[in-house]
Amino acid sequence: MSTTESTTVSPGHLLLERIQGRSRPRGKVRRNATLVVGCSILGAIILAAIFAPFLTPYNPNTIDPLNPLAPPFSPHHILGTDEYGRDIFARILYGGRIDLLIAFGATSVTLVVGTAIGLFSGYSGGWADTVIMRIVDLFFAFPFFVLVIAIVAMLGPSIFNMFVAIWLTSWISYARITRGHTVVAKNREYVLGAKALGYGHLRVMLRHLLPNLVSFVLIFAMVDAVGNVLLGAALGFLGLGAKPPSPEWGAMIADGQNYILSAWWLSTLPGLAIVLVGVGFSLIGDGLADILRPSD
């Protein structure tokens, strides 16, 4: 055993310096960056939709017969005009109101309802749980999009009926996620302890169980919001959601498809808006997942 270390200004310290020079706390910064970028993108879009009248002098539905199909970067129309001479930039801004409404309106309701059902189902157990979970399983057999179309078909195509269709079908994912975590959490010490203290069921559910599930639900909600934006646009595109004069992005894309040869911007630009919203939600979801579930 010849190698007694003398002084430790040895390869170990050199190694340490080499590593430290290269990678300081990069990981943490990048994590938060995901969230910050996502929030900035989505925040900017929300603000732009809300303050649309201040950002553009044009009304999204005003027809200008003298100026149809102006290309982007035209003198007065930064993103050009459509076949009726309507300003594309204005239509995208105002359309954002509809698509963001779909994202938030559809997602928030199903989030609350689905989480409540899942919480109740998992907490109460027994036959109620069995029945609810059988229903959830059944709904999962249907391709979500097909089911939504079928329901819209029966109710009659409109934005409101689209909401109804999403509300009727989309809670099941939240119910399944919440229930799964509730079943696990309800036998943990902190829940058993709360019960032993004689707290009411509602209080145990809301104050002790819910806070531990909420991160999983939120992360899924971001993915779900992307899905709902795409769904709303798809239904608009198929003529089953927002109707023609409305500047809903999917409807705009469908509209522009007729002019794909002569005016590519009619379809492409609203699509980019959808991508941007989707990327915003996805980044927020990824950022939340990194923060709330630190194990990689």
Place this chain on the structure above:
Amino acid sequence: MTEAAVSPAPGPAPADEEILTVSDLHSFIVTDGGIVRAVDGVSFTLRRGEILGLVGESGSGKSVTCRTLMGLMPSPPTRWSGDVRYAGLPDRNLLDVGGRELQRLRGAHLSMIFQDPMSALNPVMRVGDQIEEAVASHDHLGQRDRRRRAIELLDRVGIPAAERRMRGYPHEFSGGMRQRVLIAVAIASRPKILFADEPTTALDVIIQDQILSLLLELQRDSGMSMVLVSHDLGVIAEMCDRIAVMYGGQIVELGDTEALLTAPRHPYTISLLRSLPDADVRARFLPSIIGTPPELIDVEPGCRFAPRCPLVTPECRTWETELLAAEGGAQLVRCRRHDDARRPAAWPDQSFV
């Protein structure tokens, strides 16, 4: 599997010849929270045919030491340095060996057994195929010979009805049986050095004994060298020729089993042994010592054990630690007060509890 048939020993081999020399091994893991100095200046030698025990609390760097030596630490988060000489490839630093060369060493020269037999076998592959794979990697045998050899190995590690069990999947085996399979995989190409990383921790006590006897038997038969990692002093005491006690990513004491157990010099080793009931070291896990093992991030200078040491003095906290020779070089100890530590009078009373 006799010694003579196995090892084309490089040159004449004196009994005490060193087969592996590890000098100043460092293995740092870069995490979001900082750099974990999992192994921080470990040096030891392994002699031909001996069993060296690495003992310490979890997180003391035992496993990372073995994994780094086997080249199993994933490289983006982990960085390592040091000089490791293996007698079968004496002019190369083992840490620099990679690619086909490393592939040739693994299995036939260096091999390893892992802690958790539940997860160390591929769940979707038949047990027989997994052993045959190990057999085929170094011996160019026909399919029938390979199969016969695999059955032989299963039989050798004590799996009944080996031929039939070849077709089974890992989940159909008990924990002890899986560990036997893993041992068969590890010795399939007659390695010269076997790292056994907590081979019995996941098993219940009776099975532990069987597995340890099996390992001992295989080691005696083949003459291979072994590094046995455990946090169970009983296991280490029973199996090993020499013991290295690890603490905070460093070896704090190293010596022959007998000497180290009867005349420990490092306060950590002494505390460990003192708190064993009736000096019966048989099958006792490391007892708890007041305080917690160090987080190996942002390591303070000085002795790592100082925060928990009953004999600590202010100088200990600034002392650049090194392994000091004691007992005429037979024992190495990383404590500047190791002579005091041997005198019971130097210990404050409460630490005798």
Place this chain on the structure above:
Amino acid sequence: MNRFSFVVRRILHVIPVLFGITVITFFLLRLIPGDPARQILGQHYTPASGHALRHVLGLDRPLVQQYLLFMKHLFHGNLGDSISYHESAGTVISAHFMPTFFLVVYAAVIATIVSIPTGIVSALRRGGVFDQTARVTTLVGFAMPAFWLGIILILIFSIHLQLFPVNGYGTSFVGHLYHLFLPALTIAIGFSTILVRTLRSSTLGVLSSDYVDTARIKGISRFTVLRRHVFRNAIVAVIVVFGINLAYLISGTVIIENVFSIPGLGTLLVDSVSTRDYSVVQGVTLIFAVSVVLINLLTDLVHASLDPRVVIE
């Protein structure tokens, strides 16, 4: 033996689910606000024709009887009559089945071919340039509306490069392959974003698992470790993901058929919505749900054959 009983139990499990599906599809028609007969007949509505239609649809009977009638018809392969095609809905649907089937399989094959190498290489070179690029691509790809992507691909490959037709289904097998390439690619791109992400994380899991270390210490080549131990387990993950995300694949198909005017079930579904052809809508919904259940059954059985542990659970 054990495996046999698993297969039997898994198949038996399908039966109640299929019944449940018929219940939901049956109640779908109940969603029509007001008087369905009036909705269906539109301007052809007279009290007499309304009464007659209600009788044909069984709407004048108690609910349970209506369901039993629905089931009786279903067992005879009778899904009701299509208003716009003047044929039985079953005939109409089966005439539209093949293009959709072809498209789904085609898209799934392309997605698999693209995703497996991408996902695995991303995991192997974690944090590297390829991984980062793949991450950004999947992020954007996931947010892209499939119909929009389809239009862009038409713009590039059909109109500018003139490599592929703008629409249609083709006649021969090769013709199908040619005509459906762009639509299948569109669906595959969307589907790949999910596959790549799952495959990447499952491969990372496999790479850090103990049994890969065991394989490494055997002294076999890096490639052999990947092929025998990493790929195989990653493929199992892909199959599971397939089963879970089948509905996503079908949704993509429905909308893409409309973009590329492919005479499949998706186009039929959307057309039938605008013509208020309720029995066709009901029938298509049913067919899709049954397909999902059956394909899920299939993926479960394949999964069980590749992963012996499944049988235990």
